[in-house]
Amino acid sequence: MLNGIEIPSLFILHQGDLAQMESMKATVLTAFGNAEKFEIQTVPIPTLKANQVLVRVCATSINPIDYQTRRGDYKELVRLPAILGVDVSGMIEAIGEAVTDFKVGDNVYYSPQVFGEFGSYAQYHVADAAIVALKPANLSHIEAASFPLAGGTAWDCLVTRGNLQVGETVLIHAGAGGVGSIAV
Secondary structure, three states, X not given: OEOOEOXXXXXXXXXXXHHHOOXXXXXXXXXXXXXXXXXXXXXXXXXXXXXXXXXXXXXXXXXXXXXXXXXXXXXXXXXXXXXXXXXXXXXXXXXXXXXXXXXXXXXXXXXXOOOOOOXXXXXXXXXXXXXXXXXXXOOOHHHHHOOHHHHHHHHHHHHHHOOOOOOOOOOOOOOOOHHHHHHO
């Protein structure tokens, strides 16, 4: 049970389990189509590179791009079988030798590369340390996992592309959705 939500026992790991493991459970998309095309499978734990962190996924989320990918909207960009998921909140279990900004045990959150090698619907995820941020202490992992993709998209639209400046006004259409609610 995590914040009142029942978590399947196959996804729960305890401190020290990683040292004894070479594989993990993941939700794998085996064919494009409906949600029944997902299977819980045992897959290798991703290999850590010098500039990366290995994160034990405590929470992830489902975004429109996930169900669009599942149904086949991006077939040309996804090689099956695939692990989807573009939001992560978790704890660092290992760091590459070039990583200096994080340590084992840090709680972090981030959005993996969309259409990258693998996503966050798994017990572990590997990411370049450059895209990872410390999770705010006042957010649970579940709350933090709801933010990276939608928050990054809102920031990109308003600040990076829109060049919004302090004191300017902007009209936000569809302010009730994930990106819109953050933009508001």
